[in-house]
Amino acid sequence: MTDQSHAHLNRRASDLLGVERFFELSSDLLCILDAQGNFLRLSDSWQPTLGVALGExxxxxxxxxxxxxxxxxxxxxxxxxxxxxxxxxxxxxxxTGSGGWCHLSWNSAPAETDGLIFAVARVVSDRVREREAFYHAAIEATNDGFWLADPQGRIVDANSAYARMSGYSLDELRAMGIADVEVMEDEADVAARMAAIRASGTSIFETRHRRKDGSVWDVEVTVLFSDIDGGRCFAFLRDLRRRRRAETLLKARLHLSDVGRSGDIDRLMTEVLDAAERLTGSSIGFFHFVDPGQSTLSLHAWSTNTLARMCTAEGKGAHYPVAEAGLWADCLRTGEPLVCNDYGAAPNRRGMPDGHAVVSRLLSVPIPGRQGFVAVIGVGNKTEDYVPDDIDLVRELATIAMDIVNWLRAQSDQRALSDALAATAREWSAAMDSFQGGVAILDAKRRLIRANQAFFALTASQPDDRLGKHVHCLQDVGESIADCPLCDALSKDQPWHATLEADDPANPSGRPLEVRLAPIADETGAARSLLLSLYDLSETREREIQMARTIDQLTDSNAELERFAQVAAHDLQEPARRQVLYSQLLLRLLQGQLDEEKQRYFGYIMDGALRMRDMVRELHTYADAGRLPQADEAVDLDQVLADVLSALDHDIDESGAQVSVVGLGRVAGRRPRLHLLLLNLLSNALKFHRPGTPPCITVSALDHDGWLEVAIADNGIGIPREHRANLFGLFRRVHAVGDRPGMGMGLAQCRRIVEALGGRIWIDDGCVQGTIVRFTLPRAQV
Incomplete structure (x- = not known):
């Protein structure tokens, strides 16, 4: 700026001020500045306030x-x-002149000409600054808009909330008047309202404001007038649309809750879609559920208007993959609401089925669940573009709907659970009442809370006399009985069982009872209650006596049968021997006198006599195998097996058999019987081989909890499955007499030997070629 221009501005300032005394008398810091921010004129109060000369x-x-x-x-x-x-x-x-800093609050305005700036500053004390900071924090914390306006209707200050609502910046708002945003009032109307507010001190009214983008919104204004700083209006401005939407949604929630109480989810969803259509100005509404795997959709509902006027396509309840769904399902794929305000121009839209409504605009919103999305709600064909408020409204309605659906499902599940629990309780009660033993539940204070009929019968009491009362023992007494084991056990939270004889003082039933206590723990492991069970041992004792009597009778009978078998086997040997001997002598005496037919008959007599002799011998062996030994001994089964194989050397060599064995170890038994056991089984393996195929025999063993399981496998002709179960009986044969040697007693003897030692013997059903015979023997105790 030139010196000439600066002098001109100084003169202009003096002309404008007129009276020097105004600058001298004011306690405020008055000044005039040029457009570049240079001081042209300062009041005298600047120097004592800052400690700096005016010229400086x-x-x-x-x-x-x-x-x-x-x-x-x-x-x-x-x-x-x-x-x-x-x-x-x-x-x-x-x-300041001392090097410090002074807080100043400024109000300034430009002159209409010359570029001068008129300003007044005031010193802001610490307390004032704290109050102003609190004031600004308070107005910024509110969700409502806020203005501070002067009596002339100029906006002095505003908060960020109103800036967001209106689209103006705070600086823009502070340079505007109320009339600049008012739709329903001009400057004269604003001035008249400000005068009325100043007179009454407060006012609440509704109006409409225009945003920076030109859109209009409804506002509720609450104003309080204060005479500070020449008069200020504190105004709070609330977006009526949000409040009205909240009220609308509240009414919708109440209405939908009433619908939901009927339990009709189809009607509920239709009502939700009708509300979404009405509140967004749409004419189409749809609702789809999403399966938990997020891969399949099912159409659940259309709005009333959609079905009545817009769409005749079938599909309710249909299931189809999300990947094949149209543009509206993009909200599931992206996880965000979809807004398409020009559906016809959408690049990824798909064709519509026959009868489907023509879509011009579309809004679809995914509804989140605990895992992924549970549903999609959508509206369409609004007469103007969908906006974010529509998304919020549809989302709110969907949330209300799913809250009610989840409540209905929870109620249904709860009813089903209650019904199941009630049925279980009835079944449990019926089962307990039919149970012969007594069962009772005691709570933590040892009060009887439930019991079956048998409990009351065994304690000689009635339900009305015992339920809800403290249980000291089985007797219906008010205190514990001395030396009563049950009384002592009830004082502890531990498992317990004992037998109370019929004459025990603590036993009111007059019958022998088995008594058990079992704690029932809660989720922390602490005993919450006790299960008390009683079992009448009378029948058990009677059965034990009867069983002992039967065992004695069977023992005597078996002993008689053993004696009979031994005598029969011994006594029958002599007649059989004599028959064979005299048949041979008679045949020798008649040598040359018998024709071929008579010789054949003598052959039949000799064969029958020899067979009778062999059967008697086998029967004697079988009877001997069943006699209980004096005492079992530890037998080296490997040595027994070696002796058996040595005895069978001729048969093994003659058949060309290969025999492989493993170590068997020591077992408990009698050596002669174990020798007979292995001899019978190995003889069968050699005897029943395939013609033209050398026998291949394997002896293996496994240990199982103190028992030795031996397996003898061969590659012979095998045993048909239908004969395996009965093959261990007396005189049981698979082949006809004469086809293979033997009396059919070998396996019966084997079973008798094994079972006498407490083991078992069987033919392995898993064998597909040959035969595997398995048997178990007790291991010898070390």
């Missing part, structure tokens, strides 16, 4: 005196003045 202040631009942290905001305020904007309540820090 005027020698430097205002920005040289401002704190570095406030410099950017100060330059912005000056720029606003140059654009013709007013600045109110702006605070910065000014350097």
């Amino acid at each position: 202040l005027q020698a430097r631009p205002v920005t040289d005196w401002v704190h570095p942290d406030d410099l950017e905001a100060t330059i912005a305020a000056l720029a606003g003045n140059r654009r013709g904007e007013r600045v109110s309540g702006f605070v910065n820090r000014f350097r």
Whole structure:
């Protein structure tokens, strides 16, 4: 700026002020600045306030005196003045003569000509700064909009909430008047309302404001007038649309809750879609459930209008993959609401089925669940574009619907569970009442809370006399009985069982009872209650006596049978021997006198006599195998097997058999019987081989909990499955007499030997070629 221009501005300032005394008398910090921020005129109060001479202040631009942290905001305020904007309540820090900083609050306005800026500053004390900070924090914390306006209807300050609602910045709002955003009132109307507010002190009214983008919204304004700073209006501005939407949604929730109480989910979903259509101005509404795997959709409901006027396509309840669904299902694929305001131009849309409504606009929203999404709700064909408020509204309705659906499902599950529990309780009661033993439940205080009929019968008591009362023992007494084991056990939370004889003082039944206590623990492991069970041993004792008597009778009978078998086997040997002997003598005496037919008959007699002799011998062996030995001994089964193989050397060599064995170890038994056992089984393996195929025999063994399991496997002709179960009986044969040697007693003897030692013998059903015979023997105790 030239010296001439600066002098002109000084003269202009003097002309504008007129009276020097105004600057001298004011306690405020008055000043006039040029457009560049240079002081042109200062009131005398600047010097004592800052401790700096007026000439020194005027020698430097205002920005040289401002704190570095406030410099950017100060330059912005000056720029606003140059654009013709007013600045109110702006605070910065000014350097003092002592090197410190002084907080100043500024109000400034530009002159209409000459580029001069008129400003007044006031010192802001610490307490004032704290109050202002609290004030700004309070108005920023509210969700409602806020204004601070002067009596002329100018906006002095605003909060961020109103800036978001209106689309203006805070700086823009502070340079505007109320009439600039008002739709229903002009400047004269605003002035009249401000006068009325100043007179009444407060006012609440509804109006409409225009956003920066030109859109209009409904506002509820609550105003309080204060006479500070020449008069200020504190105004809170609430978006009526949000409040009305909240009220609408509340009414919808109440209505849908009433519908939900009927339990009709189809009707509920239709009502939800009708509400979504109505509140968004749409004409199509649909609702699909999503399966837990997030791969399949099922159409559950259309809105009433969709079915009545818009769509005749079938499909309710149909299931189809998400991957094959149309554009509306993109909300599931992206996890975000979908808005398509030009459906016809959408690049990834798909064709519609016959009868489906023509879609112009579409909004679909995914409904989240605990894992993934549970449903999709959508509306379509709004007459204008869908906006974010529509998304929020549809999402809210969907949330309400799913809350009710989940409640209905929970109620249904609870009813089903209650019914199941009731049925289980009835079944349990019926089962317990049919149970012969007594069962009772005692709570933590040992009070009887439940018992079956048998319990009351065995304790000689009635339900009305015992239920809910403390149980000291089985007797219906008010205190414990001395030396009663049950009384002592009931005082402890431990498992217990004992037998109370019929004459025990603690036993009221007069019958022998088995008594058991079992603690029932809660989720922490602590005993919550006790299960008390009683079992009448009378029948058991009677059965034990009867069983002992039967065992004695069977023992005597078996002994008689053993004696009979031994005598029969011994006594029959002599007649059989004599028959064979005299048949042979008679045949020798008649040598040459008998024709071929008579010789054949003598052959039949000899064969029958020899067979009778062999059968008697086998029967004697069988009877001997069943006699109980004096005492079992530890037998080296490997040595017994070696002796058997040595005895069978001729048969093994003659058949070309291969025999492989493993170590068998020692078992408990009698050596002669174990020798007979192995001899019979190995003889069978050699005897029943395949013609032309040398026998291959394997002897193996496994140990099982003190028992030796021996397996003898061969590659012989095998045993048909239908004969295996009965093959261990007396005189049982698979082949006809004469086809193979033997009496059919070998396996019967084997079973008798094994079972006498407590083991078992069987033919392995898993063998597909040959035969595997398995048997178990007790291991010898070390």
